Amino acid sequence: MTQDACRIGVDSGRPVLELAGDWRLARLPELARALREARAPSRQPAGFDRSSLAAIDGTDLSALDTAAALQLCRWLRAGGSDPSSIELLGFEQGHERVLRLVARTSDGQDESDARPPARRGALAALGASTIAMLDMLRGHVGFLGYVLVEIGRALVDPKQLRFGELLTQLSRVCVSAVPVVALVTCLIGLVFAYLLGLQAEQYGANIFVVDGVALGMTREFSPMIVAVIVAGRSGAAFAAQLGTMRLNEETDAIAVLGLSVAQVLVVPRVLALVLTMPLLVFVGNVAGLAGAAAIADLMLDVTPSTFVSRLHDALAPRHVLIGLAKAPFFALLIAVIGCRMGMTGPRDTRTIGTHTTSTVVQGIVGVIVIDAIFAILMQRIGW
Amino acid sequence: MTEPVIELRGVGTRFGSQVVHEDLDLTIGRGELVAVIGGSGTGKSVMLREIVGLQRPDAGSVRLLGTDVWAADAAQLSALRRRFGMMFQDGALFSSLSVAANVAVPLRESRLVPAEMIEPLVALRLAQAGLPLDAGAKMPSELSGGMRKRAAIARALALEPEVLFLDEPTSGLDPITARAFDRLLESLCEDLGITVVLVTHDLDSLMTIARRIVVLGRGRVAADGDLEQIMASDDPWIREYFSSRQLATGQPANAG
Numbered sequence: 001m002t003q004d005a006c007r008i009g010v011d012s013g014r015p016v017l018e019l020a021g022d023w024r025l026a027r028l029p030e031l032a033r034a035l036r037e038a039r040a041p042s043r044q045p046a047g048f049d050r051s052s053l054a055a056i057d058g059t060d061l062s063a064l065d066t067a068a069a070l071q072l073c074r075w076l077r078a079g080g081s082d083p084s085s086i087e088l089l090g091f092e093q094g095h096e097r098v099l100r101l102v103a104r105t106s107d108g109q110d111e112s113d114a115r116p117p118a119r120r121g122a123l124a125a126l127g128a129s130t131i132a133m134l135d136m137l138r139g140h141v142g143f144l145g146y147v148l149v150e151i152g153r154a155l156v157d158p159k160q161l162r163f164g165e166l167l168t169q170l171s172r173v174c175v176s177a178v179p180v181v182a183l184v185t186c187l188i189g190l191v192f193a194y195l196l197g198l199q200a201e202q203y204g205a206n207i208f209v210v211d212g213v214a215l216g217m218t219r220e221f222s223p224m225i226v227a228v229i230v231a232g233r234s235g236a237a238f239a240a241q242l243g244t245m246r247l248n249e250e251t252d253a254i255a256v257l258g259l260s261v262a263q264v265l266v267v268p269r270v271l272a273l274v275l276t277m278p279l280l281v282f283v284g285n286v287a288g289l290a291g292a293a294a295i296a297d298l299m300l301d302v303t304p305s306t307f308v309s310r311l312h313d314a315l316a317p318r319h320v321l322i323g324l325a326k327a328p329f330f331a332l333l334i335a336v337i338g339c340r341m342g343m344t345g346p347r348d349t350r351t352i353g354t355h356t357t358s359t360v361v362q363g364i365v366g367v368i369v370i371d372a373i374f375a376i377l378m379q380r381i382g383w
Numbered sequence: 384m385t386e387p388v389i390e391l392r393g394v395g396t397r398f399g400s401q402v403v404h405e406d407l408d409l410t411i412g413r414g415e416l417v418a419v420i421g422g423s424g425t426g427k428s429v430m431l432r433e434i435v436g437l438q439r440p441d442a443g444s445v446r447l448l449g450t451d452v453w454a455a456d457a458a459q460l461s462a463l464r465r466r467f468g469m470m471f472q473d474g475a476l477f478s479s480l481s482v483a484a485n486v487a488v489p490l491r492e493s494r495l496v497p498a499e500m501i502e503p504l505v506a507l508r509l510a511q512a513g514l515p516l517d518a519g520a521k522m523p524s525e526l527s528g529g530m531r532k533r534a535a536i537a538r539a540l541a542l543e544p545e546v547l548f549l550d551e552p553t554s555g556l557d558p559i560t561a562r563a564f565d566r567l568l569e570s571l572c573e574d575l576g577i578t579v580v581l582v583t584h585d586l587d588s589l590m591t592i593a594r595r596i597v598v599l600g601r602g603r604v605a606a607d608g609d610l611e612q613i614m615a616s617d618d619p620w621i622r623e624y625f626s627s628r629q630l631a632t633g634q635p636a637n638a639g
Contacts, residue, residue: 025543029497065543066575070507071500097574105510106503114483114506114519348478348524 005034008053015053016089020060023068031068035075053081058099059090069102143340144332147270150262154271160260165268173234173269174276180233181226181280182287188225189217189288193295206300210307213292214315218323222284224371227330230277231363235338238269239359242342243352251343266343270335277331278324285320318383322374329370334363386449387412388546388578389434395442396429403429404440405602413545416572416579418589421599422620427582428472430599431548434580435469436460448545465493467546468539472554474531476523482534483509483519489541504541512537513567529560536567547571549581553588561585565592586625 005027009018017038023031053076058064073083083103088096120128154161196209242265245251254261289311296302302310341355341362389411396404403426411417419427432438434445436452445452450463476485486505490496496504509519512533523531532552539547552568553561569592571577583589589596589610596613598606598621606616614625 026495028495028500032497032500066507066511067496067500067504067543070503074503094576101570101574102507106507109503109506109510109516112502113516114502114509116481116483116520346522346524348522350479351524 004038005031006038008038009057011055011057011089014055016055016057017053018057018060019064019072020062022062023064023072025065025067028067028071031071035071039079053079053086055087055089056091057089058092058095061092061095064095064098066098066102069099070106072099073103073106139344140337140340144336146262147266147336147339150260150267151271154263154267160263162264162268165264166272169268169272170276172237173230173272174279177230177233177280178283181229181284184229185217185222185225185284186287186291188221189213189291190295192216192221192288193292194299197295197300201300206296206302207306207310209292209296209300210302210310211314214289214311215319217288217292218285218315219319220323220371222288223281223323223326223330224367226277226280226284226327227334227367228364230273230280230331231334231367232360234269234273235334235359235363236356238335238338239341239356240352242266242339243345243355246343247347247349247352261343266339269339270332273331273335274328277327281324281327285323322378322383326371326374329374330367333366333370337362337366387446388415388448389580390446391430391434391443392446393443394430394433394440394445396426396433396438396440402602407443407599407603409597409604409607411578411580413578414572414576415595416568416592417581417595417597418593419580419582419597419599420584420589420624421605425599426602427599428550431469431550431580431582435467435548436464465489465495465542466544467548468542468544469548470532470535470539470550470552472550473528474523474535476531476534476538478523480523481519482514482521482523482526482537485523485534486519486537486541489538493542495542505537508537508540509534511540513563529556529564532556532564540571544577546578546580549579549583551583552581553583553585558587561587562591564588568592 005021005023006017006019008015010016056072076083076086084100084107088099091099119125193209193213196212197206200206200209200212242251245265251261251265254264293302293304293307296307297304338359341359345351345355387410389409391407391409394404394407396402403424407430409430419430421427429438433440434447434452436447439453444454448463448466450459452460452463455463476482477488480488483505486508487501490501490504505519506516509516514530514533514537518526518530518534523534526534536549536552539549547568549568553564556564565588568579568581572579581588593610595607595609597604598613598616598618600606600618600620605618606613606621613621616622
């Protein structure tokens, strides 16, 4: 049976749209085609034009859902008829209700209202993101001041400090980070010594590998690598933890209970990271030098005891101190960014994801910027 | 009688040693508007999750629209999922999409709807759910709780479901919004013939719209019937449940 879903017929001298069969969402494309064809001039009953459509006949209609009814209403409106007042013939009660409901709710709608605003042009987008970045930077500086004041308050009045939370954070950011820090710095020390060794060997200057590795590892590589690992581990964790707690209104609960969100959540995290980052850098120094000593022994004929005695002569303590001194600054930057990214922005799940990613990126970029500032300062004072 | 829309037979559920359902039987026919009530932990939401195929019961069978949910293959399941809608307690809107895009997700994914009809259909669904059209351009985080629930209904209605499941549709809404929600559900059931199953704690909803109330207790259906039948029940929990209501409404009279 290939019955048309609709056609325009004549009923007591008036043009009537006759519907038949299943008018359902699953058949929308067919129905659209049928409606288009019903309007083709060749199929119009002689002497009538479509704008004078008088009624709809639903006698043969077996099903009508809202999607199909919407398509019909739009077709009627496009043809100049009003679907809420057009006469309905032979409609089942249920079908009539659906059609009238859809006619009523879709009346006078401008669908484009539901569309999100159009995208900005490239230049406007560039400007907007620049302003957003500056805003964020200003916010970070403000938050840094706030955190320092809160830390000061905790130091003046140690009762405010949450020792339990601080210990938990110390264990999370430091103790559990030791294996990964040791592994990564050891491998870097190994590769670094190998590359230096390839060059030094050509001049028979194997022993100077110790000088290079010791200076490079303690002053630059170890602090930097540790900072990158910590930004990925702890910075991201801070942003995600605090973001989730905020989404869950736990931070609001803390505030309503009369506690300070900063003291309960932020200060322990920042303090833990600032206190332990130099320790992690020291672990990195030792592991990196151990890796280098291993390669020196295996490939460059520098025995471990020669390595250590050369280390004593070649490595000035100031290089180690500069490396260790950078660590708390890196830590403060990472912790402040992580906590602030967790505490700001809209409260939805997407924000937690984007802010966590952004924390890691900002942390690493910030660490490199601080490192460059240190390098310039040290060069100025001749260290 | 035509085939029931939902048919639970001997459903058993336990979490560890805690028994949630034991030999639970329930049949719901086409076009019914059923409210499921029960104390905390009686497994109301769990039952919904078992019917829609999110959580496997430990025993028994669940038939939805003639398909055995837990014996169906992937193709049958995805065909079945087009025929019902579910509204989660807090809406569960996708937070990275605008409201209109949320409603459009089922329309696009079904591949049944021609592209030029998606926008008008989204607009119709928003209007059906009682949302102003400009709400469609907003992100879910910009909506109030009541509007989020309406947006969730709009998404659940997208594909003309035959059955609509709602988990606490009026919780957290003010009474006026909640009553408007009740009327919405009533009209979906009456005008469009959708079978509506809701889990609720809202006594006003129960009194105004539920044609049939199912009370869960001690792992099975403790009572089942219209409001009068349920109120006449001598189950202690049901008596306490409805008397809490009388106390609450009685108080202002005493005070004044």
